[in-house]
Amino acid sequence: xxxxxxxxxxxxxxxxxxxxxxxxxxxxxxxxxxxxxxxxxxxxxxxxxxxxxxxxxxxxxxxxxxxxxxxxxxxxxxxxxxxxxxxxxxxxxxxxxxxxxxxxxxxxxxxxxxxxxxxxxxxxxxxxxxxxxxxxxxxxxxxxxxxxxxxxxxxxxxxxxxxxxxxxxxxxxxxxxxxxxxxxxxxxxxxxxxxxxxxxxxxxxxxxxxxxxxxxxxxxxxxxxxxxxxxxxxxxxxxxxxxxxxxxxxxxxxxx
Numbered sequence: 447x448x449x450x451x452x453x454x455x456x457x458x459x460x461x462x463x464x465x466x467x468x469x470x471x472x473x474x475x476x477x478x479x480x481x482x483x484x485x486x487x488x489x490x491x492x493x494x495x496x497x498x499x500x501x502x503x504x505x506x507x508x509x510x511x512x513x514x515x516x517x518x519x520x521x522x523x524x525x526x527x528x529x530x531x532x533x534x535x536x537x538x539x540x541x542x543x544x545x546x547x548x549x550x551x552x553x554x555x556x557x558x559x560x561x562x563x564x565x566x567x568x569x570x571x572x573x574x575x576x577x578x579x580x581x582x583x584x585x586x587x588x589x590x591x592x593x594x595x596x597x598x599x600x601x602x603x604x605x606x607x608x609x610x611x612x613x614x615x616x617x618x619x620x621x622x623x624x625x626x627x628x629x630x631x632x633x634x635x636x637x638x639x640x641x642x643x644x645x646x647x648x649x650x651x652x653x654x655x656x657x658x659x660x661x662x663x664x665x666x667x668x669x670x671x672x673x674x675x676x677x678x679x680x681x682x683x684x685x686x687x688x689x690x691x692x693x694x695x696x697x698x699x700x701x702x
Contacts (some may be wrong), residue, residue, distance in 0.1 A: 447581060449624060466534075488514055490527070491511070491526075492516035493512045493547075494508060494548065500566075501540060504537055526681065540556065541557075542555050542557050568620070571648065575652050575656070579664075580667060584666045585667070585668040591621050593618075594619070595666040596614065596616065597612070597655060598613070598667055599658040599661075599664055601662030617645050619643055619644070619645060685688065
């Protein structure tokens with residue numbers, strides 16, 4: 447009997463010791479999974495290293511290479527892989543449209559040095575046409591280059607009242623007098639009332655506005671900047687018939 451009691455006591459003591467040993471072990475912390483994120487592949491793209499104004503000549507300090515995500519590449523961008531000497535070869539070209547520092551350089555926004563500033567700013571296939579304006583006919587003289595406007599034709603017909611109609615919608619202003627860049631206008635400088643406004647027009651719009659100017663007065667109505675992406679159009683029923691000289695012969699242009 448005594449042996450049995452000793453055995454039971456030994457088993458109990460061993461159990462207590464095992465329990466104490468387990469309780470005193472440090473708690474195991476879960477190991478967080480480490481996920482390695484690979485950087486997106488990039489390609490060096492030529493960008494403007496500083497703000498470039500319309501008509502400014504490019505130089506080595508104007509351009510730099512910048513890594514660009516391959517997923518966001520545009521076919522119009524200039525890459526180091528395709529044109530490694532672009533910084534040198536583009537030197538001397540003239541900026542047709544302004545760049546902000548960091549903007550990718552695009553060929554269609556550059557022109558040769560001998561190109562005039564106005565011709566450099568013209569969209570391919572378009573014409574620059576000047577019309578007479580005054581403060582009353584140009585939103586109080588607050589219309590600036592690169593604004594968008596509607597052109598209103600006012601004419602008096604024999605035996606009828608004076609009629610005003612919109613003949614062109616949403617056309618771009620290239621220049622006011624000889625000023626072709628609105629960035630040259632200091633923010634604290636008063637508006638200067640010009641005598642001419644030069645508009646960017648296609649061939650049909652050019653013929654329409656030339657005939658309208660010969661038969662009446664033209665006014666400009668300033669458009670919102672939100673309208674920049676809308677197409678410029680000719681209003682076919684906004685004109686009157688006039689006779690103009692074209693290629694050595696007289697021709698009637700209907701501007702009803």
